[in-house]
Amino acid sequence: MVSLTTSLALFSTLLLTPTTLSAPLDLERRDGAVYASTISSCPAIPARTAPPSSVHDLRPDDFSYTMALGDSITAGCFSRGIQNNVLASFGEWRGESYANGMDPGAITLPNIMKRYNPSLSGGSLGSNPIPELCYGALCPIGPIGWNSKVDQLNAAQSGAMATNIPHEVNDYLIPQIRARKIPSTAFKYLNLQIGSNDLCGMCHQAIVGFGPSSPDEFESSIRKALEAVRKNIPNTVVNVVGVFKVSDVYSMTLNQPYCSQLLPVPHVNLECPCMLLGGKVGAATRALMDSLMNQYNERLIKIVKEYQTKRYSDFAVLWQPPNIPLSTFPVHALSSVDCFHPSIKTHQLMAAELWNRLVGNATERAVPLAWSESLQFRCLQEADRIHTDTLI
Known part of the structure; x- marks a missing residue:
């Protein structure tokens, strides 16, 4: 017969065991994976019994640092929308950027990773009241143009085109890695997303095919940047996010009052000339944007395949297809400032x-x-690993 004392002890144990009560309420299993409505609801996983043998044997909790390259999207530009102080609306909310934000409580890739590795660092903190601008040839020379206290290891610059990515690597990211004395043996995650500004301003390159923002120049710029990272920031995994269909923003925002809160006329053509033109000309330029997008993504896939074939022990490149169907998104997926940049919800x-x-x-x-x-x-599950040899 079980004593009253033993019964009370057993009942107390059940109450205090998270997996018996709280966990099943928030966890859902599908397709062999477990999902939760908050990352904090996910159960902890055991520490690895042996350290990773290379970048091809990593779980996300093996990363010690996160980094980013890109444009205004990665910089979190305008993402909070219109503020009470209108001037504050035009800032970069880098600490909430999907790619490398690390503001407390923000839903970002680094903060999700921190659920499993609380010592992770490198993410942006806070905001820049004025965007850090760099646009093709109109870009500050050398190491100026960044606020390292906020940016941390996010080298993205608003307005950046593909040709500016080597500049972000060589003039900011590599010097920051050296200045912070980050060990070469530490594993690092790098998010790379670029191409939207090239599509918006140089869509004619879909048929011209040479010179600034051409597919050849796009490919060359990405190769230079990746090689600079490989040679100077070892033990890095680069997640290349493909170029998404920017032209869909046209149909998302057409005749939307949401988009005329700061400017009285919606679809004012300020940031993306190839996208917001009307009539047959606009239809033609958006078709060029889509064609150029496909050419850029073909070059990115080509580059990723080559790195996966070479299989360096201390450097890997992943391919994230840009399957973001903006035409199905609500208009508030975009910033109320300009109806072009992603809102916080989208980040x-x-x-x-x-x-x-x-x-x-x-x-x-x-x-x-x-x-x-x-x-x-x-x-995350104990047996999970990042697939560094899976493309298509």
């Missing part, structure tokens, strides 16, 4: 969905990012 969605795909196979990585107001987070 959060991208962070969650790119995290969910980080340990996925090629099929899982290619699943479109469906719009949802209720985010789901894939819980």
